Amino acid sequence: MSFNRWIWLMAWRDSRASRRKLFLFSCSIVLGIAALVSITSLGHNLEIAVAEQAKSLLAADLVVTSRQPLSERAEQMIEGLGGEQAREVSFSSMALFPNSEGTRLVQIRGLTEGFPFYGAFETFPTNAGEIFRNLPGALVEESLMKQFNAKVGDPIKLGELILPIVGILQKIPGEAMVFTTIAPRVYIPATEIPKTKLIKAESLAKFKVFIKYPPATLVEEFVKKRRAPFKELRLELETVEDRKRDLGKSMNHLQTFLSLGGFIALLLGGVGVASAIHVHVKEKVPSVAVLRCLGASANQTLQIYVAQGMALGLLGAIMGGILGVVIQFFLPRVIQDFVALEIQYSIAWVSVLGAMGAGFVICVLFALVPILPLRRVSPLAVLRATTAVSHHRDPLQWLLFGIMGLGITGFSLWQSTRWYHGLAFTGGILVAFGLLALVAKLLISLARRAITPSWPYVWRQGFANLHRPNNRTLLLMLSLGLGTFLLLTMYLVQHTLLIDLLPAGKGRQPNTVLFDIQTDQISDVENLLKNRQMEVLQQAPVVTMRLASVKGRAIRDLLKEPDHRRVPNWVLRREFRSTWRDQLVDSEESVVGVWPSQKIRDSIPISLEEGIAKDLAVTLGDDLEFDVQGVSIATHVAHLRKVDWKRMAPNFFVVFPSKTLEAAPAFHIITTRSNTPEAGAEMQHALVKNYPNISLIDLTLVLKTVDTVVSKVSVAVRFMASFILGTGLLVLISAILTGRYQRMQESILLRTLGASRWQVLQILVIEYFLLGFCASLTGVVLALGGAGALVFYLFKLPFHPPLLAPFVTMACICLTTMTTGLIMSWGVMNRPPLEILRGE
Amino acid sequence: MNDESILGVNALTKSYSTSGGELTVLREVTFDVRRGRTCAIVGPSGSGKTTLLGLCAGLDQPTQGTVHLDGIAVHSLNEDGRARLRNKLLGFVFQNFQLLTTLTARENVMVPLELCGEKGADHRAVELLQRVGLGDRLDHYPIQLSGGEQQRVALARAFINRPKILFADEPTGNLDSETSGKIIDLLFDLNRASGTALVLVTHNLELAAMTDQIITLRGGRRVDPL
């Protein structure tokens, strides 16, 4: 195609009467492009932030982490790493605020001089991050200070240690503030840790060594050779590159989610453009015939409208680009809380232009769908109104659909981290489009066949509107149905995830969990609770252990296997907190095997949770060897259990029969329920005062935290959904408005022939209701399927859709369609017929 | 057929396949139009006049038979080839004017020349519009013009590419008799002045009588006048 001057000139002239209409009706593309622009630009900013702030993310060049006290050999090896070193010990315990008598589980971190090597603590007052080690004093996370109304200068009691609070922690280099509020952080000087008397052999402390090297050091190379021996000692090495990679991964998920959402908005916008152009082009058939008659070739006439489509796309891209850049200004605030990064607001021109380009291409491709059939307009149409348009599809049309399919697939592949996610996304979109088009076709043929003369007049007319020439059935089905599908899918997924996070079960749920109880403290603690009319709901011993071998193969060897091995790393390395007892509890269900009883041979029969059994690839009879603080214990799987993890009860992967682990070092968990917050606080206070080693989790507090996290996530989701909703609504309005001109001609004709306004209105209501109903019904069915698949395959959760939501959605869509339709038709309805017959 | 012939129609047949079976609307029609001459096609409604005109002008493909325009076999060209031919050789005038509604009078007239990228379209369009008496309505849109004025614009457009043959399908069908007279005069004037052959479909026998040759159709067949 060569777009010469004449083509552009004709495109400009031809658009004269319809420019405003055309643009208004394709506004949806602007929103779509804006969504994509803002999101890709944000993605670029995130990448820059990761690259720039990588060092301060780790706050050092290298971090060594151990989940057990450092052995002599480990100390030697760490010594050998050289550089400037700083250390941190962290563990969970109860903190007491003597002024308010408040207590809460916190994460205590003992820090030596030096940390952070890069970046800085953000505190109030600003110098607190430097002075707390010398005073000595504590740095306390802001949320905790707020909870207990504490001020700088107040004391805080950790175990047996009392320190003044010297600063409020606002930001810690490399950590996102939102995810760690379950156990807020308290920093104290490492030298003060022993004074708390909290660290004992069986406490679960984490040890970190931060190392800084001179600027020119090639840390990556240096660490490479040392990873293996460190791994053997269960020491983890993390470099800036590792952190960058991990961060990039989670960033990618967020980015993928947002950009696929943006892409959907863009596709919907494309549907809007196609609809606007469709109407425009239909009106232009006579002009095309005249041009053909005067000697224009099929391609030349086509080019005129392609040129208009391109101009529209360009305008949309520019406006969408501007809007997107503006929106991007707000985006970092939406996601700031999830990421441990300072996101700078800068316009990433390359990504902005890229997204604008993608928007332009989508716009032109969708515009081509209605434009291409113009090739087949016969010049004969100038002599008589021919309806004889050949029925076979233009091969170019198939080519176009092919390109669109490839484009969509390409984009989703490019955005998804896994190729099959990209394909699934494309497949979903195609199935949705296909099904909606199919239902539209069915509806049209049904409307054609079902009508019988016995129906009331308005019903016959309303139905007939669905199939008569120039009907909007397909378009409205597509836009309404897609909109319903996407929005409801999002809602259902979000709903399911939320439900899954919230605790199940009713009645006497525990709301407080006490742990780290020593065996000799059990009866005292039980008495303490009983005196306060608080029932012990459950009591369980806990022994921490690690896997030593699976089916006779040592963990060390399993860890060396290539990456695609079936057992995930974290399962092999994790700490198992196991218990012993003789029967199932409420939250458990037997799956297969016999409940373990006595020791046979030298191997203890155990009951395994079915999920972890799957991860470990073991079944009944397989051998597992555990390591309890250096002592090895041989076991075999005798029983598999299903565990309802949502129940707020201590749940375990591994359950031993009683009389097998009693000798091992154990602590105990007790769950209880306080009836009022005050009673709970009083009990906590008494507990922390008398037994500083015992920790306590207030589950209502945890739920609140989960809730904030979830609501922050849903801000991002809603942000995306509002784009899709906005675009969908614009498409709806434009589809109805463009259809209005034809419907109005008919309505007026009907009125001229004596129909009352009420009858005309009924016809419209019936038509829009049928459209809204069928489209939303299809959309709901699609959404149930889509959300079900997502929840089941991606999030691996059972899917229990809420019963009401689909009906509410359908009702809303039907109502919206009808009201939009009526509002849009109202003005014309009240004008005298003659005026309109002339005007439009 | 010889060099003198601008339009040669030989044994032209057109049938449509409809739900009621094959419908032949033109049967073996043969005639010749010489350069610069005028010809009228007459016949009752539904006799196939418009169909014949469309086939002669290369707007449709015949089922059988041949059409030659200026010695070129129209039936063997593809659609784009015929489009080029129309642009170079043919002019059209229609009963319902067929102006492009979004273009001004001047722009409408310019289209055929602009299409083939010829220079001086504007100048020639103004000249032609002045000649048809619309020199003061150059930048008016079709809806701002009366039917007769619109048809004059269509005439100007038909002549801008100096066609060798002009096809007109009931050019005065939508006009009152006075305006019709003016349009007919213009049509014949322009025909004489530029030597353009004229093929005219009409119900008006008076008008037909003004032409050099009359083709009468009845039920799709050419019948000889009495």
Ligand SMILES: Nc1ncnc2c1ncn2[C@@H]1O[C@H](COP(=O)(O)OP(=O)(O)OP(=O)(O)O)[C@@H](O)[C@H]1O
């Ligand atoms: N696409 C078609 N399919 C079937 N029949 C057709 C088609 N086009 C035209 N006809 C038929 O061909 C016959 C001739 O039509 P045509 O328009 O040429 O008549 P006409 O002589 O121009 O009539 P009028 O004077 O009323 O304009 C008519 O009977 C018409 O119904």
Ligand SMILES: [Mg+2]
């Ligand atoms: Mg006719």
